[in-house]
Amino acid sequence: MGFKVFKNTVLLFVVIVISCASKTKNDISSNDEILKQVLNDSSIIVGANQTEAYLPLLKGRRVGVVANQTSIVTRSLNKVLEPEIIVDTSYHLVDFLNNDKSLNIIKVFAPEHGFRGNADAGEHVKDGIDTKTQLPIFSLHGKHKKPTKEQLEDLDIMVFDIQDVGVRFYTYISTLHYVMEACAENNVPLLILDRPNPNGNYIDGPTLEKEFSSFLGKHPIPLVHGMTIGEYANMINGEGWLTNGIKCEITVIELENYTHKSSYSLPVRPSPNLPNDQSILLYPSLGLFEGTNINAGRGTEFQFQRYGAPFLDSTYYKFSYMPKANFGSKYPKHKGKICYGNDLSNVNVERGFTLKYVIDAYNNSIDKTKFFNTENFSKHAGTAKLQQQIEAGKTEKEIRKTWEKDLKDYDKMREQYLIYNR
Structure with missing residues (x-):
């Protein structure tokens, strides 16, 4: 594989200019804006791009991957010479891993919206075969929201790489919960390739009450949780939120040059209805x-x-x-x-x-x-x-006062699981 780790937002140029799959009328469209975005975010290195850190952990093991259209690995940024940006290419993580003949990718698990990201919100995603890689795809947003014992029995390790947006009812963190629980129950370690939270600079909103737990929110957290996927996985383990308090063996490939104050522009829409x-x-x-x-x-x-x-x-x-x-x-x-x-x-x-x-x-x-x-x-x-x-006609200020204690308690709990500076 032997190529250099490089910066994630180069993909913004590749995806928006080259691929029409994620383009909409109100996406960034001018080259000047694209160049500005690439340069603004270029210091952040996502987990998937840190191949030297995680490829050795996969070699010689049977690998499952939880992924969607946001699971992208970019190749190398050779140099930036105004006004020219020289870029090699980018890959979907599964395509990238599957092309490495030293790795043994067994199957893929798809969350809400599907593996390639084209299903409606709430629409059941079907099991199937990926036409590009011929790998079997198992839906985690249909009959089974949790991988089954049979689906995990031929795996030695699971990889999780999905872009979250930091909101409790955005269902990817519920998928994370079920994947962690299944892996813990079946002694399959979980490798998490972390990505920035574009709404990660704050926490806010009402905290989930137990009686309203669902796939739209499983844990007693505020509506805006202020954590990355890797940090959130630490919290799930640490707070004993998996069934019977079991723990999942996790390894987080951490972000580089990221803090919770960082602004981050997503290079790929994380779901069909979040275009920009x-x-x-x-x-x-x-x-x-x-x-x-x-x-x-x-x-x-x-x-x-x-x-x-x-x-x-x-x-x-x-x-x-x-x-x-x-x-x-x-x-x-x-x-x-x-x-x-x-x-x-x-x-x-x-x-x-x-x-x-x-x-x-x-x-x-x-x-x-x-x-x-x-x-x-x-x-x-x-x-x-x-x-x-x-x-009842309460004002926003009046309503917010009823959240204050819960937010303070959550912030104190969250502190012990944060990987990145606030």
């Missing part, structure tokens, strides 16, 4: 609309950058749009209907969580009985109290 930085920064706040009857941009090219519904007040909201079936959303809410709401695609958004959009939409609903999908909203919020507080 704007959507990822807004996702913690607009993701709560998933538990309501409000459309959060699904069925448009501006997912999680707008929201609306036919029953929002058209005299208050001057912006309107019509959701249509598209990539990543075959059946968007209010498909084919005019939705009145708010466009945030060009708003200057800081990294942070706010209730102002949900509260504003609720207050300006013509028919408030249509607003909440109560069971689903409580699962997203992690508590029934948030809906009750919004319906």
Whole structure:
């Protein structure tokens, strides 16, 4: 293999310019912007690019891989000479590992949205065969969300490499839980290739209450958890959250040149409906609309950058749009209907969580009985109290006060598991 480890965001140039698979109308499009992004993030080296650290751990072992479209290994950045960037190439992790004849890749496990990342949110992902590598793929978002004993019996080690965005109801951390639990039960060590958390500079939101535990949130953490996948795995082990308190043997290939204050632009959309930085920064706040009857941009090219519904007040909201079936959303809410709401695609958004959009939409609903999908909203919020507080007319400041103690307690607990500086 013998090539140099190099910087992750070179891939932003490769993927956006060369591959149309992840391109949307509101993705970064100009070469100047791409160059700026590459240079801004070029110091961070993700776990997957540190091949010298983990390839020796895989040689001579039967390997399983938990991966999706974000599992990318980049080759080498030869040099940067303005205005030219010389780049070799990039690989999907599974393709990269499978091409190394000294390694024995046995099978792949796919989370929500699938191995190559083209399934709708919540859509069952089917088992199958990867047409490129001919490796068997086992779904972790269908009949089985946890690898079975039979699926692990011919493995010596499992690799986990998935990009998270730092929000409790983003299901990749639930997949991490189940993979760790299955590996622990079957004595299979887990190798985690860490990646930055683009919302990793803060913690916020209500803490999950036990009775609302689901695949949308399994652990008593705030809505925005402020950890990388590697750090979160440490917490799962340390807090005894796996069944019967069992521990998974984990090795984390740590990030280089990353702190929780680092800004990070994802080179590949982490799921079909998070197309760009704007959507990822807004996702913690607009993701709560998933538990309501409000459309959060699904069925448009501006997912999680707008929201609306036919029953929002058209005299208050001057912006309107019509959701249509598209990539990543075959059946968007209010498909084919005019939705009145708010466009945030060009708003200057800081990294942070706010209730102002949900509260504003609720207050300006013509028919408030249509607003909440109560069971689903409580699962997203992690508590029934948030809906009750919004319906009671509480302000965001009043609601936030009810989270203060839980956030302080969580922050203290989180501190012992952090790998990177705050």
